[in-house]
């Protein structure tokens with residue numbers, strides 16, 4: 001156990017001449033779970049992108065049938081067929097976002113300058129959805145010109161500016177990156193869209209975390225960080241995927257504090273109604289799913305980590321809602337039950353500084369999750385606030401995760417000694 005906790009310099013993988021490494025007891029296994037669209041795959045993709053761009057610190061592996069770890073060189077981590085699939089995924093994401101904005105504009109009775117163009121986009125999307133080939137069929141490059149023209153429409157631009165008012169207008173959080181200008185104007189939507197819809201566009205590691213493709217089956221990813229070999233099992237967030245978790249845990253539980261459930265929740269989901277039970281927020285459903293997961297018998301043998309992801313979207317939404325009286329009422333109605341009376345009153349009146357408001361709401365949300373953890377587990381729970389799309393932040397999160405793993409292994413070792 002001792003050598004697991006040493007901070008060895010591991011900048012080179014311990015590969016044999018054929019590039020293979022044997023599995024050993026440094027292996028840490030993560031089950032990455034949570035409801036749909038919270039950023040589970042993005043976290044893993046961000047780590048894969050780091051393996052491409054910073055290969056001395058992050059390494060990606062294939063594990064063969066004999067459980068041998070074979071390092072994948074950076075250029076082959078996203079092979080050409082996968083890159084072209086991702087390029088198309090991003091185009092599909094953008095097309096869907098425009099479809100949903102046009103629908104929202106119509107619902108609000110707003111007329112677009114070129115309704116014919118808007119109708120064409122609506123029918124293109126509807127054909128893709130209803131066709132047997134599914135939504136990920138190729139989006140032709142000429143659609144990019146059409147969408148760029150629509151993007152200039154005042155009705156569409158107004159909707160994008162007031163996106164935090166209409167959170168039910170479904171635009172994947174990552175997709176905003178392609179259709180909005182950078183907050184600090186470092187890059188513009190025009191350039192990005194022209195690039196993405198050009199024939200020679202090759203997806204970059206800067207764009208990959210912003211793409212969105214629903215995970216349909218559990219996927220394994222193997223990494224080597226400074227000190228550990230880590231296996232991430234990316235579980236889809238649909239119900240059909242979530243119910244497989246107990247079986248996976250039973251089959252793949254790997255002892256001595258080396259198996260973790262990484263529960264990912266989007267903290268921005270606190271302000272969106274759940275589609276199946278509209279009186280509840282998506283985050284409340286997420287809390288209930290965590291409750292169910294923690295009640296599984298095998299989970300008592302796992303370390304628990306919670307990532308409150310999409311903190312950037314959380315900040316943006318709270319900042320927006322806090323400005324208006326109706327927005328503050330909404331914040332108070334949604335979160336107030338978990339706040340102190342005095343703070344709640346200040347929130348309603350708008351007498352808190354915006355940083356204080358964000359902090360109090362965040363604490364109230366975290367409190368709900370922590371209460372569940374206290375009820376369900378005696379294990380240490382490691383909590384992080386994350387933004388999976390922001391590389392530098394995720395690097396420091398991954399470093400802290402390594403610290404958490406050390407602590408878990410140490411805690412587990414002392415527990416066994418005492419027992």
Ligand SMILES: Nc1nc2c(ncn2[C@@H]2O[C@H](COP(=O)(O)OP(=O)(O)OP(=O)(O)O)[C@@H](O)[C@H]2O)c(=O)[nH]1
Nearest residue numbers: 037038039040041042173174210215237310387388
């Ligand atoms: N702004 C922002 N967007 C994020 C963040 N994390 C993920 N996203 C975006 O959220 C969307 C959904 O992310 P995914 O990683 O596909 O979600 P998932 O949890 O794997 O979803 P399922 O596979 O359906 O369960 C994508 O558009 C991501 O780019 C974040 O921290 N901030």
Ligand SMILES: [Mg+2]
Nearest residue numbers: 040041214215
């Ligand atoms: Mg996924």
